[in-house]
Amino acid sequence: MEDKLIIGGQELESRLFIGTGKFSSHEIIPKVIAASGSQVITMALRRVNFSNEQDNVLNYIDKKCILLPNTSGARNAEEAVRIARIAREAGCGHWVKIEVISDNKYLLPDNYETIRATEILAKEGFVVLPYMSPDLMAAKRLEEAGAAAVMPLGAPIGTNRGLMTRELLRILIAEIKVPIIVDAGIGRPSQAAEAMEMGAAAVLVNTAIATAQDPVQTARAFSLAVQAGRMAFLSGPGAVQEYAVASSPLTGFLHK
């Protein structure tokens, strides 16, 4: 069965988005992208360090992929808007992941500033994917502001703790019309599968793959988990019962 995700008018076959941070080297990134089957790849923009110059990470991302620059480092809407505009001018396309954070301990997003940035950038024609704390009213405002999808966190960035916000994610999935992409905190393929089984449209994974012992194989595992979770969501679970219900017929036993 054909099951495509459409974001910003673009059809996507893969529901696994991946980030490019924390890898041991840039050289591994193309192998991870290939193993994941991912079509949407995230990166960040930073000042050049003249004493320790490195390659531009874009050189390691397949040209067929959709680039999703994030606005990490932005502490308010204005800074996020500035980063988004720079990325677009630099030829990154018009997709952007809004990330506005001023809390350095938990790196939790500032939903208010994120909504403001989304309003501005959606009007400028960006396909805006805001990273947010999973609050229903904030998600509705992001939707009204023109977000192409909403990206609530499963757990704080980089913690690999999984779907700590499970109940709030469930509400967002039920109530928000644009795709819900669970971003941050997913640490294991089983957690990605669970998010998909709950009805998330996609997941974004970075740390769990980048810091795995074998990132390429882990990327493949995440890809399969996301597909399995999606299939399970589409097919629907069987009924849950309080007491045992025999799977085999309770007639025709060998004894009398």
Place this chain on the structure above:
Amino acid sequence: MQIRVNGSLETIPFSLSIKEYLLNKGLKPESVVIELNGQVVKREQWEKIVLKENDELEVLRFVGGG
């Protein structure tokens, strides 16, 4: 003359275009993004724009991120 590059003051010779500045720094121009006085400058303009006293230059690049 002095310009501010990535937040730090720097002294450069006169008549240096953005492209010449980057090459002097040993950077591959195709690997960076430039913002001059708060405005993004397209790559094709880097040769034409000569840096002036008190200019504020941001030399940026894409890095791994999630």
